[in-house]
Structures are given as C-alpha cells and as structure tokens.
Amino acid sequence: MQDRVSLLIVLSTLRLHKEITRPNKQEIVNYTLSEFINNISEETIEGSFNQLIGKGIINCVDDIFEVHLGVRHIYVEILQYDDTNENLDETIAILDKRIKDIEKLD
Numbered sequence: 001m002q003d004r005v006s007l008l009i010v011l012s013t014l015r016l017h018k019e020i021t022r023p024n025k026q027e028i029v030n031y032t033l034s035e036f037i038n039n040i041s042e043e044t045i046e047g048s049f050n051q052l053i054g055k056g057i058i059n060c061v062d063d064i065f066e067v068h069l070g071v072r073h074i075y076v077e078i079l080q081y082d083d084t085n086e087n088l089d090e091t092i093a094i095l096d097k098r099i100k101d102i103e104k105l106d
Helices: 002-019 025-035 042-055 069-079 085-105
Strands: 058-061 064-067
Touching (some): 002 069, 042 058, 064 069, 069 085
Antiparallel strands (some): 058 064
C-alpha cells in the first residue's frame, strides 16, 4: 500500500506540474486524495513523502515540490497523451519501473 501511495503522489505531482508550475505539499495531498484514494491516513501520506524525498525522487525546497528530471522526462515523453485514470495501473507500472531504474543509477 505504501509503495502505491508513493507512486500516486508522484503521479499527482507530475499532473499538477501541468496545471500549477510548482505545487506545494497541500496541493499534492488534496489532488491525491480527491483523484485516487480518499481513505488513507496522514501517517501513510507523510511516510510516502519522506520516502520519496529521501530517495531523491521528489525534491522539496520551501514547500515547493518537483519530481526528479528522469521521471518527469519519461512522463512527458510517454504518458502525456494518454494519462487518464482508465489506464492508471499501466501508468503506475511505467513510473515504478522508471523510478527503480533511477535508483539503480545512484
């Protein structure tokens, strides 16, 4: 569950980058809860943020969040034209693979 929540937070951040150039944490949390899952604890969300920041997948400066360039690149190149909740599992799988590839490089 924690891993899926983390991936949904990454996806939320990527989607918000299209609407809000640099979203803050509350905007990301609100989007994740309204679009994907509404029954997760604050501890789960906080744990996911900490995990993503610790791994360098999400960068946070002054409560402004940006996704690692390697993940953002794959999102723009592959998913921007077909990023709907209908193919959410496929989108999540692609992001998961990309994140694992980035983690291997570090």
